[in-house]
Amino acid sequence: MRSKRHWGGASVGLKLAAAAGLVFLHLPVWVIVLYAFTTEDRTYAFPPPGLTLHWFEAAFARDDIWEAMRLSLMVASIATLAALILGTLAAFALARSNFRAKESITLLFVLPIALPGIITGLALLAGIRSVGLTPGFWTIVAGHATFCLVIVHNNVIARLRRIPPSWVEASMDLGADGWQTFRYVLLPQIATALLAGGMLAFALSFDEIIVTLFTAGHERTLPIWFYNELFRPRERPITNVVAVIVILVTLGPILLAYYLTRPDEHSSGN
Amino acid sequence: MTDQRKRDASPAIELREASRAFGPVVALDRISLTISPGEFFALLGPSGSGKTTCLRLIAGFDHPDSGQVLLDGVDVTDIPPFERNVNTVFQDYALFPHMNVADNVAYGLRVRGVAAAERRKRALEMLDLVQLESFADRRSTQLSGGQKQRVALARALINQPKVLLLDEPLGALDLKLREEMQTELKSLQQRLGITFVFVTHDQGEALSMANRVAVFNAGRIEQLDTPRALYTRPKTAFVAGFVGSANVVESDLAERLTGRRQAFAIRPELIRIVTNGAPPPDHVVTEGVLENILYHGASSRCHVRTGDGAVLAVAQAESGDAAALPAPGTRVRISWPRASAVPLE
């Protein structure tokens, strides 16, 4: 725009500062990715003396890494499934209804993710102990499902609100009952929202550390494995490899969800 | 009476004292009406008058707070829309974007478990009925407004309902298309022989298409009559003004003009501007200033402000003679036959 130029556009200083900020944000992670390939395993000489896939091999040979990965995948899958069901039910209930408790209920859904992790984690631990359970696999899943719920809910409800009520009425008018309307008309429309919500929930669960530390007992998810390794000076490159794996497993779904939730042509209001 | 005769005698649609309020707003106030089988019926009124609520009660999308809805003599008040033999064409057409045209049309059959091949066959038949057979495999999002409406029509008719409801069907179309669709809907209804009920705020549409019209105002039906009766013999000031925009003369002015304290309506085309000589003895006469003239092609509408301040509209048919009308600003005398005035409640 002409007027932008009139305001001096962006001064060189501003551009530099902005670029510096962006570089600051990216550098650390790229460094770690780089050092997953280094041949040197002791110090962090820069540039790395050589590049190799050796550490990837070593990491894949490690049983404890596979165990932790398996556990994380299982927890994430089940928690995501639970979040999908509960979150979708909640979304359908709140999409177009109007009752006094609605805002409080929405607040309740947001709390697990809005309050700091230590509080959610400690609360869950207190709850677990008060009913005499011991922390383990299912307590991890329960904790994750609790804060993944709101993610699915937000995605689905946003989509539901863009569906004109006349579609549901038209479907029922033509002879479809509630279930058929859901299957033939609503489900195809919320499919992308379900997928996106599920991906985000999966990524969140896979990467979660704070609440998991409280609810895990003796189980070790991949983040817990990683956390323990943070203090070990040896075998850093293997830890780097695991870092790369974690990045891929969590970033991938998030990117996918991001592109899924951008408005597409098969929705209403085209 | 046997059951069969009873059913033949019962109206297609009946509302008994149906009321519906949304919080403090009363949408329908003890509405009763009956619609006979095979009628082309219009619910006419300004927005917020309750006509759409009435339609929704018939369709089953809404439930009356009190009163009953009957279809074919059977009380369906508590019956969900998917179990009523009534289908609707929506104002926004409500076509499903993730299905193509044929699948949209066949939807009503799909939910009844009809096999795919049979569904496609019947869908093509319905599309043929609305002259869109070649559009069967298009995506429903690629259609124009008029085409979408025909698809919505075909979709609503595939279940062979006894009653078809249309919610402001022609509102989104341009003038030419609207007139075409009016003729098409009328002939379609006559061909199918089923009951059509449509909602509109356009009195011209209601008058030209319907057998009978119910005029709604603030949740009540002010008059239910044939189009001609509504036009020539409106019962209330509202109907007189809304349908055909007749002049409404309040009781005070009426007393000054006619000597009787009875409000009445007089249609603009029945008033004459007195150009030569005296008007006949059975005419009411008054005079005023010709304020402005609106040219409508077939006729011109002249607004005359009488001494009392009331403005009367006079419709003068186009005679082809440009000098036939006095210039704005002139004092004119106008008259109308005493008997043409329609007394109002």
Added chain:
Amino acid sequence: MVARSVSRFLHGRQGFYLALLLAPPLLWLGTVYLASLFALLAQSFYAIDEFTARVVPELTLKTYRQLVGHPANVDIVLRTVLMAVAVTLASAVIAFPVANYMARHAGPRMKALFYVGVMLPMWTSYLVKVYAWRLLLAKEGIISWALTGLGLQGPLDRLLAVPVVGGPSLASSYIGMFIVFVYMWLPFMILPLAAALERVPQSLLQASADLGARPGQTFRTVVLPLALPGLAAGSIFTFSLTLGDYIIPSVVGAPGYFIGMMVYQQQGTAGNMPLAAAFSIVPIVLIAIYLALARRMGAFDAL
């Protein structure tokens, strides 16, 4: 046909239908989460018996008194709050040029690049980022190596020698912790700020110039005040996330305790659940107060 009869039954019974839908998620959250929160709150009103080292289930304010009475405990809270405030201020300063450029000066492609560029690190695993910084800040880490290479070893040593915030290395000093915190929450400050800046109407800027203001003046008097809600919104994240964080202080930083670490330690090895609970109530209260303040500054409209 079961589905149809259920549909028929639910038709007209809106309340029942809603209750049916909401029952599972509400029951879940109610029992798993809310009940646990109340259990936690209740715990904070119990106290631990010094002799038996067990929790006495009687309501008392003893634990809270311990919390505010012990100078060490108060230190912990103060330390955490100070860090949160410092991080918030620094984030605002660093985020501003980035957000300003993104929102008001970047062309469409640059803008898209920047948005994705800011969101990518935000979406990257939290632990991986913490780990990365630990390596970067270590004595034999890259930053140390880079500064030595640039001949800045001296200034670095002097920085680390500063009392309280310094330390043996960046990785075990408050400075290091501070840097990591700023890095972690920076995207959360940039995005709302950029959104707020984008909403500044061009017409206001033109009017300002029209009336004779130089770009710098316009910035100070027009843009900055309008960006305030965005800053407030971003600060909610930086403040509360820092306040409640447990991992970063234990991985990167000086030996001083932060609230999060205290909570973890008290419920674990110390076995003092009531004190842990009391400590965890502190962030909730502080965040609630902060939210109320931020709302006053319009943060909620900028979220």
